Every structure is written in C-alpha cells, then in structure tokens.
Amino acid sequence: MPVPLFDLSRLGPQVDEAVREAALRVLGHRGYVLGAEVESFENDLTAYLGGGHAVGMSSGTDAQLALLMAMGIGAGDAVISTPYTFFATAGCIHRTGAEILFCDIDPVTFMMDPESLRSLLSSLGRDSDGFLRSPRGNRVRLIVPIHLFGACCDMDGIGSVADAFGVEILEDAAQILGAKYPSKSGTKTAGIIAPTSYVSFYPSKNLGAAGDAGVALCLDGEMAENLRRVRNHGMEERYYHKVVGGNFRIDAIQAAVLRAKLPFLDGWNATRRENAAAYKQAFTDAGLLDRVTLPAEPFASSGLRDHHIFHQYVIRVTGEGKRDAVMTHLSREKIGCAIYYPVPLHLQECFAYLGHKPGDFPESEKAAKESLALPIFPGLTREEQAEVVAGITGALS
Ligand SMILES: Cc1ncc(COP(=O)(O)O)c(C=O)c1O
Structure with a gap:
C-alpha cells in the first residue's frame, strides 16, 4: 500500500x-x-x-x-x-x-x-x-x-x-x-x-x-x-x-x-503526537529499537501537553549506508520518506568560502547521514503506519 x-x-x-x-x-x-x-x-x-x-x-x-x-x-x-x-x-x-x-x-x-x-x-x-x-x-x-x-x-x-x-x-x-x-x-x-x-x-x-x-x-x-x-x-x-x-x-x-x-492547530498537533505514540509502539513490537533510534522527546516528563508537536518524525538508522538502504527500500514500496537534511550547511558549495571541511562539525555530519523523516501528518492511518514500520523491518532484516 x-x-x-x-x-x-x-x-x-x-x-x-x-x-x-x-x-x-x-x-x-x-x-x-x-x-x-x-x-x-x-x-x-x-x-x-x-x-x-x-x-x-x-x-x-x-x-x-x-x-x-x-x-x-x-x-x-x-x-x-x-x-x-x-x-x-x-x-x-x-x-x-x-x-x-x-x-x-x-x-x-x-x-x-x-x-x-x-x-x-x-x-x-x-x-x-x-x-x-x-x-x-x-x-x-x-x-x-x-x-x-x-x-x-x-x-x-x-x-x-x-x-x-x-x-x-x-x-x-x-x-x-x-x-x-x-x-x-x-x-x-x-x-x-x-x-x-x-x-x-x-x-x-x-x-x-x-x-x-x-x-x-x-x-x-x-x-x-x-x-x-x-x-x-x-x-x-x-x-x-x-x-x-x-x-x-x-x-x-x-x-x-x-x-x-x-x-x-492544537488538534492537529495532538494528532501528530498520537501518531508518534503509535509509531513508538509499532517499532517496539517489531523489535527494531536496536537498529533504529526514535525521535527524542526531551521534555516528555514535564507534564506539558505540547512539549512536542512532531512537525517531522525523524528517526536515525545507524550503520554505514543503512539509512540510504532503508530509504531506497521504502521508495521502491512507494512509502513516503525524506532526508532532512542531507548536506550540512558548512559543507554546502555556496559556503565554501568559510573554509570548512568534513569533520569540522561531526554531529551535524552524522545526523545528515543517519536521519530519515517518516510520514506523521494528521490523517495518517494506523494501517499506513504499520506499512511504514513493515517496510523498515523488510529493509533491515
Ligand atoms: C528551520 C527552518 N527555518 C527557516 C525556514 C524558512 O521558512 P520559509 O520556507 O517559510 O521561507 C524553514 C522552512 O522550511 C525551516 O524549516
């Protein structure tokens, strides 16, 4: 699907x-x-x-x-x-x-x-x-x-x-x-x-x-x-x-x-949070948490309802080339995903004059290699989310 x-x-x-x-x-x-x-x-x-x-x-x-x-x-x-x-x-x-x-x-x-x-x-x-x-x-x-x-x-x-x-x-x-x-x-x-x-x-x-x-x-x-x-x-x-x-x-x-x-807006943000909670459950049930890092919710324990509004649902897939393999697999299955952001700004051609080189900002460079955004929009169904998680399971097994 x-x-x-x-x-x-x-x-x-x-x-x-x-x-x-x-x-x-x-x-x-x-x-x-x-x-x-x-x-x-x-x-x-x-x-x-x-x-x-x-x-x-x-x-x-x-x-x-x-x-x-x-x-x-x-x-x-x-x-x-x-x-x-x-x-x-x-x-x-x-x-x-x-x-x-x-x-x-x-x-x-x-x-x-x-x-x-x-x-x-x-x-x-x-x-x-x-x-x-x-x-x-x-x-x-x-x-x-x-x-x-x-x-x-x-x-x-x-x-x-x-x-x-x-x-x-x-x-x-x-x-x-x-x-x-x-x-x-x-x-x-x-x-x-x-x-x-x-x-x-x-x-x-x-x-x-x-x-x-x-x-x-x-x-x-x-x-x-x-x-x-x-x-x-x-x-x-x-x-x-x-x-x-x-x-x-x-x-x-x-x-x-x-x-x-x-x-x-508040209703949509609440739906995005519900979708995030459903992903958490689905990734846990699929036994993927050793290969995929789910988005951090740094203020979840604050008790604030809107501590996160999940504008994007960005996971990390660690291991050389693994994120790209997941993306290729999902794209083949027509499952939407995107890389935010593939080239960190210090390595963009237009900023070459700043004189940066790979390795200058290692965490930014690592995030650019490992991050993958999955569908999270209001109106996304649980069946679609199950399809996303199944696609990732297929790519990583
Ligand atoms: C972090 C961030 N800053 C700035 C912008 C620029 O906003 P706009 O696309 O409305 O010009 C965006 C838009 O995607 C963004 O995500």
Whole structure:
C-alpha cells in the first residue's frame, strides 16, 4: 500500500470549507495586500501565543531577513547558528553581509548544543571595547538556535551561555508553532521565548498557508514598528523611506487562510503526537529499537501537553549506508520518506568560502547521514503506519 509523506487533503472538509470561505472573502473585497485581514491574523496569533507582537511576512525566510535588517545586522557582524538544518537560516545571515559562525548540534535532539556554543564563544577574543570578535574580526551579535522537528532547543542552557557572553538570541521557530517549553523559570511558548523569532507557514508546516507566508515575532513594541517598516520598503508614509527594507509583505489571502486554520492547530498537533505514540509502539513490537533510534522527546516528563508537536518524525538508522538502504527500500514500496537534511550547511558549495571541511562539525555530519523523516501528518492511518514500520523491518532484516 503506498503511503504519502504528507497529504494536505486529509485535513478534512471542515477545514477545506473554512479555507475556501476565507479565500473567497478576500477575493470579494479585493483588499489583497496587508490591511484588516493581516491585522486580524496578527492579533489572533498573538492571542494564541499569549503575548508578543506579530508582523506577518511573505515567508519564514523573509521574516528572518527582515528581523536581521531591523536589528541592523550586517557587514562587520557575526551570527552563530547550527549547520544541520534548512538552508534559510544561514542563507539570510549571509545575505545581510554578516559572517556565519557554526556550532555543532546535540546528537540526541539534533539541535544546538549549549556546550558546543560555550566552547565556540570561549575560543573567541574580546576587543578593547569588550566586544566579542570572530577570528575574522567580526563582532558577535547574535545566536540563532533552531527548534527542529517539533521540540524546543535547550533554551535554558543556550540562554545561560548567551547571557554569560552577552550575546542576544533570535529563535528560529519556523517549525514549532504551538509547542511549549518547560523553562526553569516557568512554562514558555515557543516563538516568544527569546526577544525575537520567526515562524514559517509553508504549506507543509503544522499551520500551513495556501502558498508561502511567515511571521516575525518580537516582545518589544518598538521592534514591531521597525519590522512593519522594514516589511514595506522602510516606509511609514508612502514614498518616504526611513530605512532600507524590502517587499516582505504577507498577502491578505494568506493571512485570511491562516486565521481560518489557526483554531485547528492544537488538534492537529495532538494528532501528530498520537501518531508518534503509535509509531513508538509499532517499532517496539517489531523489535527494531536496536537498529533504529526514535525521535527524542526531551521534555516528555514535564507534564506539558505540547512539549512536542512532531512537525517531522525523524528517526536515525545507524550503520554505514543503512539509512540510504532503508530509504531506497521504502521508495521502491512507494512509502513516503525524506532526508532532512542531507548536506550540512558548512559543507554546502555556496559556503565554501568559510573554509570548512568534513569533520569540522561531526554531529551535524552524522545526523545528515543517519536521519530519515517518516510520514506523521494528521490523517495518517494506523494501517499506513504499520506499512511504514513493515517496510523498515523488510529493509533491515
Ligand atoms: C528551520 C527552518 N527555518 C527557516 C525556514 C524558512 O521558512 P520559509 O520556507 O517559510 O521561507 C524553514 C522552512 O522550511 C525551516 O524549516
């Protein structure tokens, strides 16, 4: 039986109806750019998050670029992130003219390892003004930890290192809308843990638009004003440009669709968790746990319902060439799977100028060789999950 990696049509007729109604409303009033639809979505989103300011953007990537521009990050600055992730984070840093500094990931969670961060920062010197400088002489301004696959990074650990070195944090919350984080100082909501962050609404995200869209989030009202300017070519008054920005505007139709889908998000996230629990049982029953490592749930014992929202269900298959063999077998059986992410960013051709080589970030490189994403979307059936697990059993026996 073929199993899709992702199938948007399974969200159901109630969602389809709500989306259609929202899109038709915008087509009816023809207010296509920004305006009341966008403001209503931004307000609903901040109410859902329980705080902060939301500024709708044309994509998650554009939201990050707008944030970096609003912070004045550029040539002469350095920004720290991890190499095992989607390209956008490092791509935006590069586009501002800032230097990218990588630190390695934690092998269990796939996300920024606070100890790697600490050793990177400890290796850097300070200039006569006390500013932390990269070996190339750029001022270290920002750390961008990336919440990958549905659980939060170790934000307490990263936060305490960042505080010790006096560097700010910008969260990449592209994949994590709806997750909670059990901080030592109380429960926090992903996306408003750090002063700034951004979310992607790419259609396959847990909350997906009908095309590209994203949002920049921030805790400070002045930053929100700044972001609104940057989103619209730096204008407040038409044709008067206070700063250089871009066209990062979200379409009204996307805002309306997202607003219609937002009330369903917690239910979808709960379904993803149920699917993850079903996989755990099925992999255990199949006796595969000696060959396959299931996704970590670092905050499962917190008691928080939304400690994980399983944006992706990423297993590790250890052993030389084993992951690729599993993938080939599943693909032959028409079972959807994907590698997130096959080439760590420090080894990408476009970043060759940074001078990295294989072995520089071993945990990121290992994750790129061993990780495999399986279907987890809401609407996936238990029969389909059994088919996935049977396919992996077939590949590994
Ligand atoms: C971790 C991460 N960061 C940034 C982005 C960029 O978001 P978008 O595709 O909306 O530009 C994505 C999207 O897949 C992502 O997964």
